[in-house]
Amino acid sequence: MQNDKSKFKDEFKRRIYRFALEIIKFIDELLKEKTSETIGKQLLRSAISIGANVAEANAASSKKDYTNFFNYALKSANETKFWLGLLRDSGKADKTMANNLLKETTEIANILASSILTLKGKR
Template sequence: MGKQLLRSGTSVLANYIEANSASSKKDFINFFTHALKSANESKVWLTLLRDTDKGDRTELEWLLKELIEIANVLASSILILKGKR
């Protein structure tokens, strides 16, 4: 689970950085969408780690809370960029 969390967690950051140098609005939205998908996958791994007592519960809950906020910002940004908000 740790390796999968590392992969999905770093993918959020990598896609966010790529979005900042996107050549078009469509590419920007695509990178944000990939970042959101990776954030959602990371939530799964953090939840599994928390629920199977594979780490400090308080720290994992804090990380989950932060990740949910990041995912919400990404989702809202995507909707705004698509003109749906």
Template sequence: MINKTPLQVKSYSFALRIIKLNKYLLNKKKEFVISKQLLRSGTAIGALIKEAEFAQSNADYISKFSIALKEANETLYWLSLLKDSNEITNKEFNSIEPEISELIKLLVSSIKTLKSK
């Protein structure tokens, strides 16, 4: 991903991890419901950030980032639920949680910056 922002790079990388986690949950744990929700929300973050590239206005850009933030927060919820239901281990959760937390922080910061313009 040449000439991409850190947020674009991190959200894309995170989506790839979510896809791998989804495959693991389907194949090894036979977990189909939460894994589908996780896949949807975890990959939507980067898609919304990408979609914002062609926003029609600053308000549209903020809206796309705000929805991405909601998806990131939902993703953290699904990951926590998987951990607390023992579908993933604490080690697995602790491996991915810093990435989603960083995405949330970056999105919050970006939205604040965009709103101040």
């Protein structure tokens, strides 16, 4: 039987994976213009990097290494928010979808930031 902490970690990993799938759908629906494609590529890189870094953290060799991967994931989440906002505000993406993804990105970033503080013993 899993404890609450283990269940939360598993659900967080699933949540990040589902988020990456939603980002892929979002990018596939962008207008087929040079700027949309360029920004979409940047968004894809930063968004999937969140999940990749969380996955790498699970194979970390130390607490410091684990924390560093969470820091990288948080930086990627912040970058993702930038690209989503840019696409939304430039009118190149559906505003409702972009806002929903921004909300999810913010929640993921908050979880990562909180986890980092806990790992560093500041919470």
